[in-house]
Amino acid sequence: xxxxxxxxxxxxxxxxxxxxxxxxxxxxxxxxxxxxxxxxxxxxxxxxxxxxxxxxxxxxxxxxxxxxxxxxxxxxxxxxxxxxxxxxxxxxxxxxxxxxxxxxxxxxxxxxxxxxxxxxxxxxxxxxxxxxxxxxxxxxxxxxxxxxxxxxxxxxxxxxxxxxxxxxxxxxxxxxxxxxxxxxxxxxxxxxxxxxxxxxxxxx
Amino acid sequence: xxxxxxxxxxxxxxxxxxxxxxxxxxxxxxxxxxxxxxxxxxxxxxxxxxxxxxxxxxxxxxxxxxxxxxxxxxxxxxxxxxxxxxxxxxxxxxxxxxxxxxxxxxxxxxxxxxxxxxxxxxxxxxxxxxxxxxxxxxxxxxxxxxxxxxxxxxxxxxxxxxxxxxxxxxxxxxxxxxxxxxxxxxxxxxxxxxxxxxxxxxxx
Amino acid sequence: xxxxxxxxxxxxxxxxxxxxxxxxxxxxxxxxxxxxxxxxxxxxxxxxxxxxxxxxxxxxxxxxxxxxxxxxxxxxxxxxxxxxxxxxxxxxxxxxxxxxxxxxxxxxxxxxxxxxxxxxxxxxxxxxxxxxxxxxxxxxxxxxxxxxxxxxxxxxxxxxxxxxxxxxxxxxxxxxxxxxxxxxxxxxxxxxxxxxxxxxxxxx
Amino acid sequence: xxxxxxxxxxxxxxxxxxxxxxxxxxxxxxxxxxxxxxxxxxxxxxxxxxxxxxxxxxxxxxxxxxxxxxxxxxxxxxxxxxxxxxxxxxxxxxxxxxxxxxxxxxxxxxxxxxxxxxxxxxxxxxxxxxxxxxxxxxxxxxxxxxxxxxxxxxxxxxxxxxxxxxxxxxxxxxxxxxxxxxxxxxxxxxxxxxxxxxxxxxxx
DNA sequence: GATGAATGAGTTTTCATTCAT
DNA sequence: GATGAATGAAAACTCATTCAT
Numbered sequence: 105x106x107x108x109x110x111x112x113x114x115x116x117x118x119x120x121x122x123x124x125x126x127x128x129x130x131x132x133x134x135x136x137x138x139x140x141x142x143x144x145x146x147x148x149x150x151x152x153x154x155x156x157x158x159x160x161x162x163x164x165x166x167x168x169x170x171x172x173x174x175x176x177x178x179x180x181x182x183x184x185x186x187x188x189x190x191x192x193x194x195x196x197x198x199x200x201x202x203x204x205x206x207x208x209x210x211x212x213x214x215x216x217x218x219x220x221x222x223x224x225x226x227x228x229x230x231x232x233x234x235x236x237x238x239x240x241x242x243x244x245x246x247x248x249x250x251x252x253x254x255x256x257x258x259x260x261x262x263x264x265x266x267x268x269x270x271x272x273x274x275x276x277x278x279x280x281x282x283x284x285x286x287x288x289x290x291x292x293x294x295x296x297x298x299x300x301x302x303x304x305x306x307x308x
Numbered sequence: 309x310x311x312x313x314x315x316x317x318x319x320x321x322x323x324x325x326x327x328x329x330x331x332x333x334x335x336x337x338x339x340x341x342x343x344x345x346x347x348x349x350x351x352x353x354x355x356x357x358x359x360x361x362x363x364x365x366x367x368x369x370x371x372x373x374x375x376x377x378x379x380x381x382x383x384x385x386x387x388x389x390x391x392x393x394x395x396x397x398x399x400x401x402x403x404x405x406x407x408x409x410x411x412x413x414x415x416x417x418x419x420x421x422x423x424x425x426x427x428x429x430x431x432x433x434x435x436x437x438x439x440x441x442x443x444x445x446x447x448x449x450x451x452x453x454x455x456x457x458x459x460x461x462x463x464x465x466x467x468x469x470x471x472x473x474x475x476x477x478x479x480x481x482x483x484x485x486x487x488x489x490x491x492x493x494x495x496x497x498x499x500x501x502x503x504x505x506x507x508x509x510x511x512x
Numbered sequence: 513x514x515x516x517x518x519x520x521x522x523x524x525x526x527x528x529x530x531x532x533x534x535x536x537x538x539x540x541x542x543x544x545x546x547x548x549x550x551x552x553x554x555x556x557x558x559x560x561x562x563x564x565x566x567x568x569x570x571x572x573x574x575x576x577x578x579x580x581x582x583x584x585x586x587x588x589x590x591x592x593x594x595x596x597x598x599x600x601x602x603x604x605x606x607x608x609x610x611x612x613x614x615x616x617x618x619x620x621x622x623x624x625x626x627x628x629x630x631x632x633x634x635x636x637x638x639x640x641x642x643x644x645x646x647x648x649x650x651x652x653x654x655x656x657x658x659x660x661x662x663x664x665x666x667x668x669x670x671x672x673x674x675x676x677x678x679x680x681x682x683x684x685x686x687x688x689x690x691x692x693x694x695x696x697x698x699x700x701x702x703x704x705x706x707x708x709x710x711x712x713x714x715x716x
Numbered sequence: 717x718x719x720x721x722x723x724x725x726x727x728x729x730x731x732x733x734x735x736x737x738x739x740x741x742x743x744x745x746x747x748x749x750x751x752x753x754x755x756x757x758x759x760x761x762x763x764x765x766x767x768x769x770x771x772x773x774x775x776x777x778x779x780x781x782x783x784x785x786x787x788x789x790x791x792x793x794x795x796x797x798x799x800x801x802x803x804x805x806x807x808x809x810x811x812x813x814x815x816x817x818x819x820x821x822x823x824x825x826x827x828x829x830x831x832x833x834x835x836x837x838x839x840x841x842x843x844x845x846x847x848x849x850x851x852x853x854x855x856x857x858x859x860x861x862x863x864x865x866x867x868x869x870x871x872x873x874x875x876x877x878x879x880x881x882x883x884x885x886x887x888x889x890x891x892x893x894x895x896x897x898x899x900x901x902x903x904x905x906x907x908x909x910x911x912x913x914x915x916x917x918x919x920x
Numbered sequence: 921g922a923t924g925a926a927t928g929a930g931t932t933t934t935c936a937t938t939c940a941t
Numbered sequence: 942g943a944t945g946a947a948t949g950a951a952a953a954c955t956c957a958t959t960c961a962t
Binding site: 922923924925926927928929930931932933934935936937938939940941 | 943944945946947948949950951952953954955956957958959960961962
């Protein structure tokens with residue numbers, strides 16, 4: 105059978121395996137980060153958990169920080185981009201979006217905390233996050249403007265500021281929730297917070 | 309000469325000197341944290357900056373983490389306790405309070421970031437912070453309740469939740485602001501955010 | 513098409529390709545050694561530069577040190593062997609020989625340094641070099657003897673010692689020149705040095 | 717007794733101990749370098765041999781390379797500076813000087829080799845050596861000039877070049893001798909080499 | 921014969937903390 | 942109480958080499 109494989113097949117197999125190894129490392133990292141935090145988790149521990157050799161880690165990530173940046177992808181919010189295509193008032197759509205996003209972090213307070221921890225300790229990750237924020241703001245801006253024109257939200261604040269406030273509300277809630285001791289569901293908290301926020305940006 | 313001093317005088321002198329040394333170490337730490345972050349700043353660097361020997365550090369703080377906890381005192385908000393004594397509507401007094409608090413961090417984005425960084429990396433500091441939060445909530449709670457009764461703020465949310473939201477808004481804004489790249493003044497941002505918040509918790 | 517080739521042709525083709533690959537690896541190594549030195553240059557970097565896979569390297573050289581030994585061939589001085597066949601006085605022929613040899617290293621101070629670096633760090637390479645030196649001495653010895661008999665060079669020193677001094681002068685100049693910071697041409701330096709040397713071994 | 721010590725005494729004691737530890741580390745390094753070469757000797761091995769903890773090494777030397785630079789002091793030739801004060805013809809004084817210098821390396825071929833190895837592998841050490849050479853040349857230059865004027869050595873070569881040749885002869889002999897397998901004494905070789913060199917730079 | 925993913929021993933270096941003086 | 946030399950556990954990262962495909 106092996107000899108039946110064309111080079112392409114073999115390449116695909118190899119590609120596949122690589123993808124799996126990379127995934128295993130990332131999963132292991134996520135698991136350990138949520139147990140021990142970012143700084144406390146060593147590369148060796150990650151590889152051990154992933155079942156690969158220490159050196160293998162560096163075949164996939166140039167450094168521990170590099171892995172963190174990769175993991176920051178969790179914060180990516182492609183859904184924001186999709187908002188543009190959908191019709192109707194903005195606020196309920198945002199509500200829905202927030203609801204969707206929350207699912208990623210729910211039940212993962214320690215991991216969320218670890219990610220912020222890493223972000224604060226790693227310049228590269230912080231920069232990455234800021235770039236992400238800039239992109240998101242840009243995507244949200246026209247929608248906010250339109251919502252203002254529609255009289256859906258207050259007009260006495262610049263749209264950029266409103267967008268900024270939206271993201272601050274989201275991430276601020278996320279990090280503060282992650283820092284707290286209890287086990288209140290993120291969804292509850294986020295819902296509550298955005299309830300206030302939406303009331304705050306309502307017209308009049 | 310030294311022996312001319314009464315024991316009490318000597319004790320006071322000694323006490324004073326100790327206090328000064330402790331203060332010098334803390335100042336040095338704050339300065340370096342805001343330059344390099346928490347993890348990156350070494351105890352040796354702190355003592356050097358403070359002009360004392362490395363060993364002296366451990367005469368004043370049992371560990372580097374202990375120093376951090378001590379520094380977290382910056383987040384303490386005794387002013388919240390004082391609110392109780394003052395009369396009149398709550399919201400404007402809160403506005404004033406926030407305004408006061410902001411001054412501590414203004415112009416110190418890197419330090420703010422470093423403190424959160426340390427807090428996220430150090431369990432003891434995080435617990436301390438949570439205890440602080442609990443105390444603050446407890447202090448604010450009766451005021452919120454009264455404000456609800458006065459019809460100053462909405463009654464359809466439990467007062468504990470409103471208090472929680474207030475602190476989340478405050479700390480969330482602080483940390484998100486600290487994480488951002490630009491140099492927008494904290495006061496502006498905080499004012500804006502609380503503008504929305506107060507509108508969000510208004511009755512009706 | 514491939515199958516049209518006779519076995520011999522195919523073999524030749526294969527041989528040729530192998531030779532080319534080997535050459536490409538050696539060239540790549542020389543280029544990188546002269547840029548970064550021996551220790552600093554990794555096998556991976558060499559293969560990348562050569563356009564082959566990392567594993568391929570070990571199909572051609574049993575180790576990185578083995579490659580270095582192979583490269584030491586640069587120091588080989590077959591020309592010394594050819595001296596035997598030519599007539600006339602020894603000194604001018606040596607002068608010419610040195611002049612020829614110098615061309616290999618001229619403009620390649622960093623590579624020369626890297627080769628010595630590798631030689632000093634690698635026992636195998638050092639031994640190889642010593643064996644080379646022994647062979648060269650053996651080849652030069654009869655010529656020196658004859659030159660002494662001809663009265664061309666001083667007789668009060670054993671010919672073996674004179675030969676040794678000649679090689680020491682050559683390699684010593686080479687390494688010291690390579691270690692220097694400036695960009696004086698090797699030819700100038702070598703000429704000067706041998707001028708003194710030839711005067712030193714002149715009769716009387 | 718301890719309490720009799722003044723602070724100064726205590727400081728001196730401490731200073732003394734420090735000096736001893738530093739010396740122990742350097743001795744250990746020299747011993748190991750001469751056994752195993754520079755690259756092969758690890759910092760851990762050095763500290764083990766010196767009987768101190770691994771971390772202690774870095775209290776004295778900022779890096780392994782730093783230690784090497786410190787060790788390069790062996791090549792320093794303060795004696796060259798003293799030549800200036802002594803009267804009489806230059807050549808015999810140089811002969812004597814070389815004889816003195818040789819003693820340091822005699823019987824230490826492996827160490828000599830290791831030092832050159834480290835020098836070739838470490839940019840900082842190489843630069844240091846070049847600076848040393850420049851200083852030495854400067855010190856020798858006026859003596860050479862005077863010797864030329866005295867008719868002691870040939871005038872048809874610039875004095876700077878002659879000085880350069882002298883040092884090249886010295887260091888070239890040193891390194892080539894160190895690279896050789898046998899156990900010929902350095903003194904013999906050096907004497908022989910300088911015999912030729914002095915004849916080479918004689919007038920006429 | 922070529923490939924490149926996996927290996928893991930090995931290295932330098934850091935730094936909080938201790939403790940003798 | 943102050944000092945700073947000594948400690949040594951740990952951590953990130955390197956890289957020659959192997960070997961299954």
